Amino acid sequence: METLFRSPSVDFHAFAPEIVLVLVLVVLLFVDLVFEERGRWATSTVAGIGLLASLVPVLTLAVAGGDRSLFDGAYVVDDFALVLKGLFLVAGYVTVLISTDYVAEGDYYEGEYYFLLLSSLLGMTVMASARDLISIFVALELLSIPAYLLAGWRKRDLRGNEASLKYYLLGVFASAVMLYGMSLVFGVTGSTVLSEIGDALAGGSSTVPVVTVGIVFVVVGFGFKVSAVPFHTWAPDTYQGAPTPITAFLSVASKAAGFVALLQLVFIAFLGQDDVWAPLFWVLAALTMTVGNLIALRQTNIVRLLAYSSVAQAGFMLAPLAVAASIPAERGGIANATEAVVTYLIIYAAMNLGAFAVVMAVARKTRSGEIGSYGGLFDYAPGLAVLMAVFLFALAGIPPLGGWYAKFVVFKSLLDAGTGAAVALAVVAAVNSVIALFYYASVARQMFMDPVPDGDTTRVQVPAALTASLALCAVATVAFGFFPNLAARLGDVALFGALP
Amino acid sequence: MAAQNLVFAVLAVVAVLAALRVVTTRNVVHAALYLVAVLGSVGALYVLLAAEFLAAVQVLIYIGAIVVLFLFGIMLTRPTLGRESGLDNDQRWLAGITGLFLFGVLSYVLVEAFGDERLPRLEGLDREALTAERGTGAVGDAIFSTYLVPFEVVSVLLLAALVGAIVLARRE
Numbered sequence: 001m002e003t004l005f006r007s008p009s010v011d012f013h014a015f016a017p018e019i020v021l022v023l024v025l026v027v028l029l030f031v032d033l034v035f036e037e038r039g040r041w042a043t044s045t046v047a048g049i050g051l052l053a054s055l056v057p058v059l060t061l062a063v064a065g066g067d068r069s070l071f072d073g074a075y076v077v078d079d080f081a082l083v084l085k086g087l088f089l090v091a092g093y094v095t096v097l098i099s100t101d102y103v104a105e106g107d108y109y110e111g112e113y114y115f116l117l118l119s120s121l122l123g124m125t126v127m128a129s130a131r132d133l134i135s136i137f138v139a140l141e142l143l144s145i146p147a148y149l150l151a152g153w154r155k156r157d158l159r160g161n162e163a164s165l166k167y168y169l170l171g172v173f174a175s176a177v178m179l180y181g182m183s184l185v186f187g188v189t190g191s192t193v194l195s196e197i198g199d200a201l202a203g204g205s206s207t208v209p210v211v212t213v214g215i216v217f218v219v220v221g222f223g224f225k226v227s228a229v230p231f232h233t234w235a236p237d238t239y240q241g242a243p244t245p246i247t248a249f250l251s252v253a254s255k256a257a258g259f260v261a262l263l264q265l266v267f268i269a270f271l272g273q274d275d276v277w278a279p280l281f282w283v284l285a286a287l288t289m290t291v292g293n294l295i296a297l298r299q300t301n302i303v304r305l306l307a308y309s310s311v312a313q314a315g316f317m318l319a320p321l322a323v324a325a326s327i328p329a330e331r332g333g334i335a336n337a338t339e340a341v342v343t344y345l346i347i348y349a350a351m352n353l354g355a356f357a358v359v360m361a362v363a364r365k366t367r368s369g370e371i372g373s374y375g376g377l378f379d380y381a382p383g384l385a386v387l388m389a390v391f392l393f394a395l396a397g398i399p400p401l402g403g404w405y406a407k408f409v410v411f412k413s414l415l416d417a418g419t420g421a422a423v424a425l426a427v428v429a430a431v432n433s434v435i436a437l438f439y440y441a442s443v444a445r446q447m448f449m450d451p452v453p454d455g456d457t458t459r460v461q462v463p464a465a466l467t468a469s470l471a472l473c474a475v476a477t478v479a480f481g482f483f484p485n486l487a488a489r490l491g492d493v494a495l496f497g498a499l500p
Numbered sequence: 501m502a503a504q505n506l507v508f509a510v511l512a513v514v515a516v517l518a519a520l521r522v523v524t525t526r527n528v529v530h531a532a533l534y535l536v537a538v539l540g541s542v543g544a545l546y547v548l549l550a551a552e553f554l555a556a557v558q559v560l561i562y563i564g565a566i567v568v569l570f571l572f573g574i575m576l577t578r579p580t581l582g583r584e585s586g587l588d589n590d591q592r593w594l595a596g597i598t599g600l601f602l603f604g605v606l607s608y609v610l611v612e613a614f615g616d617e618r619l620p621r622l623e624g625l626d627r628e629a630l631t632a633e634r635g636t637g638a639v640g641d642a643i644f645s646t647y648l649v650p651f652e653v654v655s656v657l658l659l660a661a662l663v664g665a666i667v668l669a670r671r672e
Contacts, residue, residue: 005641005644005645006645007644007645008644008645008646008648010648022656025656025659029663070649071645071646071647071648071649072646074646074647074649075649109667112663112664112666112667115660115663116660116663116664119656119657119659119660120660122653122656123653123657126649126653130649132650134647134650135649135650135653137650138650138653138654138657139653141657142653142656142657142660145657145660145661145664146660146664148664149664149667149668152668155668184609187613187614188613208612208613209608209609209612209613210609210610210612210613210614212609213605213606213609
C-alpha cells in the first residue's frame, strides 16, 4: 500500500528570524570567499547588520501577537520565545561589537569567527522555540559546537587549547548524560513533544524510579551548560583561556540558552514531578551561589573573578526553579518563577557584557588581566573606571542600578513561595549577596584608591565599536535600575503550553 | 522466539566483552577495532528489533565513517603503533566504582520500569501495516514533516562543524 507523503504546512513568518540568520551565514561565507583579505573588515559589519536585521522579524512577530504552535507543538513561537530570541540576538550584537577590534588586531580568522558566532546564535534562537526533546538536543549541539571551537580560537596559546579541550570534553559528556536521560523519559512516555510528555507523566504515578533518573540526568546535563556547582569545573579555565569576547558570550548567551531549555523542560514536561526536581534545584542553587562566591573571593585575575561571579549569579537564577512548584497560584505559580528567571537573565546580560567590555578596553592598555593592574584606573581613565564601578555594583545588586531589580524578583519569588525551604534559600541568597559585594567592591577600591602599579598614566584608546557596546550596556543597566517596569514588562512572559 | 533470544544473548555478550576490551587494551588501534565489534553488535540488535534503517545508518556512519576517522587520526598523530603505557591514570578505580554504581542504579530502574513489558508475538501482527507505520519509508516521511526543524538545523550544524574543523586543521 502506497502512503502519500504530505508536505507539512510551514508558517514562514514564525521562522523568519532563523531564516534571516541562515541567509546572513551564507552571505558571511561568500564575503569571505569572494573578497578574501580585502573583505576582512566587512565580515564584522555584515555580522552586526545581519543580527540587527534578524531582530526585525522578532519585532514583527511580537506586534502580530498570538502564540504560534508548529509541528504539533514541537516548535512554538510565544512571548517567552520572542523575548529570549531578542535577548540572544542583542547579546550577539554586543558580542560582535566587542569582538570587532579584538579579532581584527589579533591576526585571527575573521570570516570563520563571525560565521561560528552566528551559528551558535542560530542554535540559541531555535532553542527558545524548541518544545520537543529532539529539537532541544539539536539546538543545544548547534549552540555548543561552534562555542567549543571559538573557545580555542587562539590556536597558538596553550591556555586557549586547554580552554577549548576542557569545554569540549565536559560539554560532550554532559550532552551524553542528558541524552540518556531524555531516552529514559521518551521510553516511559512514548513522546518527544514536551507538552505530551507532561500529560503522560501527569497521568502515571509520579514515583516511577526511571522517570526520576531521567529527570535527574537531564537536569545534570543542563547543569554543565549553566555552570552550576558541582558541574562548574570547566568554567574558570575555559573563561580564562578563551578570547575575552567569547568569554563574555559564553557567560551570558550560552548560559541563558541553558536556562531557557531548563525552564521549558521543567515547566512543561516535568511540571508534575516537582518532588524530584525541586530538592535538586534547591541543592544546586545553594551550592552554586555559595561555592561560586567563596572561590571568587580568592581570585587575582579579573576574568577568573568574573567567571566565578557568573557561576554565583547562575545560583540566583536557579533559586526560583527550586521553589516554583510551591508558589501559590494566586501569586502567579510557575509564571512567577519564569518571570524571575527571565528578568534576571535580561538584566544580567546587560551588566555582565558591560563588565567584560570594560575588561577588554582596559586590557588594550595594560595587556594584563590581573586585578592589581586596575590600580589607579580612575586617574587615567575616569570614564572606564566609573563604568566598571557601575557594572560591578549592578552585579552586586546595589540600587538604583539594574542588578537590584534582578535580585528583587528572585527574592520576591522565594518569599512568595513562603515554605521553610524557600525562606532558607532566601537566607542563603542574602548571605551570598553580601559576600559578592565584598569582592566586587574590592575591584572598585583598586580602581579608585590604589596607585597606578607601573606609573604609566597614558590614556586608554577605546575604539568606536567597543565604545558603542559600553554605551549600550551602561544605558541598559542604568535604565533597568531606574525603570524596573521596563524589565518587568519584558520578563513577564508565560510559557505557551505550560499548565497554569 | 527462542532463536531471537539466543541471537540477542550472543550479540549482547559480544558487545559487552568488546566494550570492556576497548577500555582495557593497551593498543589504541586494537581499541578502535574492538569498537567496531561493539558498534556492529549494536547494529545487529537494531536488525533484531526490525529497525533496518537504523541498522544501516549505524553501520555506514559509525563503522564506515567514525571508526575509520579514528584509525586515520591515530595513524597520523602517533609516531609508533603498538602497545603503549600511559593510557591509564590514577583515577581508574574511582571511575570503576562510579561505573559499577551507575550500572546498578540504571539496571534497577530499567528492570523496575520495563521488566514486565513483552514484545508482541509475530503471529498476530499485520506486517504491512507495521512497515507502513515504522518502516524506512515512515522514517523518511517523519524526517521531512514532523522533524523538519531539527533536520534543517542539523544541516547548519554540520556546516559549522566543517568550517571549524578547517580552521583548526589549517596550518598558519
